[in-house]
Amino acid sequence: MSDPAGTDEALREISRTMRQICLLHEMGRNDEAAQREFVALDPLIQTFRNLHGADALPDGQIRSLWAFERERAENSAALSELLVPLLLEQLRRPLDSLQSSLVHSPIIPASIVHRPTAASPEIADLLDGMLAQESDRPARRPHRPT
Amino acid sequence: MTTITAEKPPVTTAPQAASQTVPRRVDRKIILAGLDLGTNKSCILAGPAGTNELAISKIVPTVVGYVKEGIVDGIIAGNATILYGEDALRNFLHVNLVAPLQNGVIVHPEAARDFLRHIRTLVDPGADLRVAIGVPANTEDADRESIRGCVSGIFDRLLLIPEPFLAALGYRDDSRLNQPNYVDPVTNSLFIDIGGGTSDLCLIQGYFPSRDDQVCISFAGDAIDGLIHEDLNRGYPGNGLSRQSVREIKEAHSYVGAVRKPLDVKVIIGGKPRMLELGEVIGRACNTLIDRIYPALTALIVRASSDSVVQLLQNIIITGGGSQIRGIDTVLQKKLEEDGYESPKVRLAGQDYKRYVALGAFKAARAARENQWQHVLD
Numbered sequence: 230m231s232d233p234a235g236t237d238e239a240l241r242e243i244s245r246t247m248r249q250i251c252l253l254h255e256m257g258r259n260d261e262a263a264q265r266e267f268v269a270l271d272p273l274i275q276t277f278r279n280l281h282g283a284d285a286l287p288d289g290q291i292r293s294l295w296a297f298e299r300e301r302a303e304n305s306a307a308l309s310e311l312l313v314p315l316l317l318e319q320l321r322r323p324l325d326s327l328q329s330s331l332v333h334s335p336i337i338p339a340s341i342v343h344r345p346t347a348a349s350p351e352i353a354d355l356l357d358g359m360l361a362q363e364s365d366r367p368a369r370r371p372h373r374p375t
Numbered sequence: 376m377t378t379i380t381a382e383k384p385p386v387t388t389a390p391q392a393a394s395q396t397v398p399r400r401v402d403r404k405i406i407l408a409g410l411d412l413g414t415n416k417s418c419i420l421a422g423p424a425g426t427n428e429l430a431i432s433k434i435v436p437t438v439v440g441y442v443k444e445g446i447v448d449g450i451i452a453g454n455a456t457i458l459y460g461e462d463a464l465r466n467f468l469h470v471n472l473v474a475p476l477q478n479g480v481i482v483h484p485e486a487a488r489d490f491l492r493h494i495r496t497l498v499d500p501g502a503d504l505r506v507a508i509g510v511p512a513n514t515e516d517a518d519r520e521s522i523r524g525c526v527s528g529i530f531d532r533l534l535l536i537p538e539p540f541l542a543a544l545g546y547r548d549d550s551r552l553n554q555p556n557y558v559d560p561v562t563n564s565l566f567i568d569i570g571g572g573t574s575d576l577c578l579i580q581g582y583f584p585s586r587d588d589q590v591c592i593s594f595a596g597d598a599i600d601g602l603i604h605e606d607l608n609r610g611y612p613g614n615g616l617s618r619q620s621v622r623e624i625k626e627a628h629s630y631v632g633a634v635r636k637p638l639d640v641k642v643i644i645g646g647k648p649r650m651l652e653l654g655e656v657i658g659r660a661c662n663t664l665i666d667r668i669y670p671a672l673t674a675l676i677v678r679a680s681s682d683s684v685v686q687l688l689q690n691i692i693i694t695g696g697g698s699q700i701r702g703i704d705t706v707l708q709k710k711l712e713e714d715g716y717e718s719p720k721v722r723l724a725g726q727d728y729k730r731y732v733a734l735g736a737f738k739a740a741r742a743a744r745e746n747q748w749q750h751v752l753d
Contacts, residue, residue: 254750295752296520306746349552349559350581352544352742358583359536360747 236285239277243286244294246270251295251302304364311361406430406502409736410494411509411538412522413437414476414572414597415696417490418733421498424505429737431498434729435460439486439493440470459493464619478572478593479511479538480518487525495529505748506530507736509538512575512589523751532748534739539566539577540584541735542694546724549738563683564690565675567668567707568732569697571596574668578675580683588678590671594664596696600625602660603653611651614644625657630701631665634658661700669710676716685717694724694731 246269253262277286408421414437421431440463442456450469451458463470475487498504506526510519519535526533543560551557560566562581567574574595578588604621607614616624624640638654672691679687688711693704704721711719724731 251750255746257745292524296523299750299752303749310744310746349547350561352739353744353747355540355561355583356534356536356739356743356747362583362585 236281239273239280240286240294243270243273243277244298246273247294247298248301251299252305255302255306303360307357307360307364311357403501403503404499406499406504407737407740408498408504408506409509409541409733409738409740410506411541411730411732411736412476413570413732414474414479414595416571416729417494418730419494419497420730420733420737421504422737424741432730433497435494435497436464437474437476437490438463439473439475439489440464440466441473442466442470457489459490476572478597479570479591480514480572481521481525484521484525488529491526491529503531505532505534505740505743507534507536507541507740507743509541509732509736510535511570511573512537512539512577512591513586514591523749527751530751533751534736534743534748536736536739537575537577537584537589538570538732539568539575539589540579541733541739542566542568542724542731543577543579543692544735544738545727545731545733546692546694546735547738558686558690560690560692563686564692565672565687567672567691567693567695567697569595569664569668569693569695569700569703571696574664574695574697576668576671576675578678578687580679580687588675590675592667592671594667596622596625599629599660599664602663603656606656606660607651607653610656611644614642616642616644624653625660626696626699628653628657629661629699630658631661631706632658632702664697664700665703665706665710669707672707673711673714688716688719691719691721692724693721694728696728698723698728 246265250262250265250270253259253265274286274291405424406421407424408419408431411418416434417437418434419431420429422428423430438460440458442451442458446469448454451466452462458466458470463472473483473486475481475483475490481487495504508522508526510522514535514537522535523533543564543566546560546566548557552559558564561579564579566577566579568577572593572595574592576590576592577584580588600618600622603625604616604618607616607621620642624642628638628640634655635658636654637652638657639650640653641648641650643649676684676687691707691711693707697703704723708719708721711721727734
């Protein structure tokens with residue numbers, strides 16, 4: 230007998246572990262990521278396939294799950310890079326000006342305000358704009374088991 | 376250790392391109408690269424991180440040749456089973472040629488992986504290879520994912536960036552950015568990148584272009600070849616000309632504007648030389664490109680704000696192989712003038728048109744911050 234709730238829970242656990250691995254990569258902790266892949270993710274996948282059969286979790290679906298979690302991790306990193314300097318700046322100010330600026334400051338990061346600039350922009354800042362746009366787009370969804 | 380089963384290279388993989396799934400290690404030398412993965416030609420520029428060195432600069436036809444069964448030893452150098460680029464084209468009689476891309480997107484993933492493995496061997500098989508790759512404007516997510524899948528296990532980190540934007544970055548003369556009279560193309564320009572599979576237009580105004588600032592048209596050099604070929608087959612049935620021969624005819628005689636007659640072209644049909652009058656055939660095919668590009672060009676001009684559009688009209692730049700079509704700059708400029716635009720100026724990017732996208736990608740690779748790279752999972 231199949232157990233849909235148990236299957237979903239197991240897949241969620243696999244996704245969560247993939248997400249942790251992607252975040253470790255984003256933080257440059259590649260060795261930890263590789264270790265987690267080996268000690269945590271591989272056994273989860275193996276267990277799932279042993280229980281439900283290899284066809285229940287084909288390589289294509291694993292690839293989709295990876296792509297989805299990788300994008301989430303990348304988007305989180307890009308977003309945090311945009312938000313952290315803003316938050317730090319706000320925290321340096323007194324509380325009253327903080328409240329005032331939160332009300333009046335634009336929510337859209339400067340890098341994606343569509344206005345020609347006179348100064349030559351830095352390439353890395355332009356790439357920030359690209360990544361911010363990508364994170365704004367609807368996320369791709371991996372196939373879920375039916 | 377990996378959980379994704381990378382697509383295995385075919386058993387016929389050439390020795391020099393095999394076993395390229397590179398283990399991720401932190402102590403490897405980092406190589407940064409810019410790759411213009413074109414439908415017909417690709418350009419790779421690469422150099423070590425932290426230096427200004429450009430160690431690799433190559434243009435390779437984007438084609439893989441799988442050596443046919445039964446070829447006698449010694450016919451193919453080193454008895455290789457897969458050939459790439461020029462080598463594949465030179466040995467076309469002995470290989471099955473596969474073009475991995477069509478209209479700027481991957482259509483043969485296995486061949487694409489073989490081609491990318493070859494690119495890797497050209498750069499540095501053992502390094503931590505981080506590659507910024509040009510993709511057509513507004514490439515669909517599925518096609519971007521296809522590229523990611525194909526570079527998996529071959530490149531280590533990746534950035535996918537629209538080609539016309541990269542062309543602007545490549546065209547930018549960094550040494551002149553501080554000169555007051557230099558107009559940085561990245562601050563206000565409109566780039567038209569006409570490649571083999573797609574023509575990409577992009578409004579570039581100092582911020583990263585949004586999807587609405589870019590237009591990708593699936594009509595470019597290959598489509599012109601197709602129209603010429605169809606016309607030739609109608610006018611000269613059984614001519615036996617290959618698509619490659621047609622491309623060579625186009626590259627030698629392409630033009631836009633009023634029909635140029637006579638335009639006599641010598642071709643070999645059935646082993647005998649013949650002179651064909653192709654003025655109308657070539658003109659009609661190339662002018663179709665103008666018909667396709669012009670509406671997109673004006674649509675993007677309209678998007679520019681009123682205080683930037685006059686300067687923008689002075690900075691319309693054509694690059695890619697299509698920039699070699701005679702008269703393309705003057706015809707587009709004349710059409711804009713006739714439609715009442717304020718003193719438009721359409722220019723050609725110039726001699727380095729084959730490298731601007733890769734150069735822009737290389738600059739992006741060098742400037743990218745650590746957290747901007749996308750990890751490629753093995």
